[in-house]
Amino acid sequence: MASITETSVTKVIEHERPDGIFLSCGGQVALNCGVELYKSGFLQKYSCNVLGTPIKSIQITQDRSLFTQHMTYIEEKVVPYEVVNSLQEALKSAERFGYPVLVRYDVVSLDDRRSSYANNREELISLDNSALIDSSQLFIDKSVKGWKKIQYEVVRDHYDNFIVICNMENIDPLALRTGESIVVVPSQTLSNDEYSLLRSVSIKIVRHLSIIGACNVQFALNPLSSEYYIMRVNTQLSRSSALASKATGYPLAFITAELAIGMRLTNLNNSFTDETFAYCEPSLDYVVIKAPKLDLRKFLRYSNEIESSIESVDEVMSIGRSFEEAFQQALRMIHEDVIGFHPYSRTITDDELNIPTDERIFLLATALRQGYTVERLFELTKIDRWFLHKFQSIIQFIVHHFNSSIIQNKSLLLEAKRLGFSDQQISIYCGSTEVEVRASRQQFVIKPLIKQIATVSDESPTQINYFYLTYHGNQDDIQLSPNKETSILVLGSFFYEIGK
Structure with a gap:
């Protein structure tokens, strides 16, 4: 090797x-x-x-000028940009676009790993003076800060058969890379028209570029209208592809390899199920959350701010029947000291909320506990109101219902579990112990149900060894035999953390 x-x-x-x-x-x-x-x-x-995908198509997606030409040819728009060779040209471009602007240090590719935002003239001068030392040219991009980032994972074969595996939505608005943002599958805030529009555009792009196999199409969507820009197209299997595959139970890497050697999508089986065809689009009746692990304080940095460059060292994934359930599960996995969507005890300010940091999600919890309204948080963060209302429902439950009597109330205890609260969280908020909380759950027969990842929802029952636990529902999807003489305990590694 x-x-x-x-x-x-x-x-x-x-x-x-x-x-x-x-x-x-x-x-x-x-x-x-x-x-x-x-x-x-x-x-x-x-x-x-x-x-698989022709080399010329790969070159188009890697070269910003070529990519722009091809998107223009099919009457689609990319984020407006200008190439500059000096500080004076950069300042003029920024004046035309209006601040903030995104400064990219790679004028060939669409890679956003080498980029920074300039919020005013002084910041642009500082960025350009240092950047132009290493590069004779820079991109100055119109800012789409505050817009939604939406992704579609599409699969196509040599014969123009295609399916859309799923779409994904960043909870954080644009300004943060996907790797540094919490992502939800499927999207939660798009209207039917917006979903269908971006799906159709994704298919049009994949067809025009003759993509073979899996392809990730990324959009910037204006939250105040249906205006959108195409940000980039990934022809390779990426972290987003891995998330799509895990979230849906669709074997993207395996199918992509088979399509590359000329197989038809219509003739392939889904190797996860052995019962459904690869041509069947997944249909999700659950929510998947991907959250980044941001260990910024273990690097030599002066700030814990995160924007357009890579900061995360790993990521976690959770599955639940509700957004709140999956969301709190994911937060608990990012660090052993995190118990969930838990507010700080201190008072916070608008400035702390306005700047993306590795603590922002917990600052939001604190703000909601402190009395910030959803509208005010939307103004400060541009996070969609739908997500903010979901966050608010968690905090309101803490404020209104958590006391020593909750573990004696079956309906409230069940609601807490369905909102994603762990036994540890409940014990902390109501002044009891985890053992007491667990005993109450057992007394009320409140236990997690085993649900199966059904790649085509209830439309076509499948047998797949891919499960998750949830407190939503009435019965398990599988029945464990009580007569089995042997049981198997599967032990897996804990999450990865730098320095440990």
């Missing part, structure tokens, strides 16, 4: 003489390596074909 470099891949191809090379499963490094080998003529020299 060797690292993916032009040298190592060249040696393998020279020695093994493969008929083809598959670039979609190796991330950005594999794409870059494959494109360079193609541009140098090496792949053509050894008659090594690029499997």
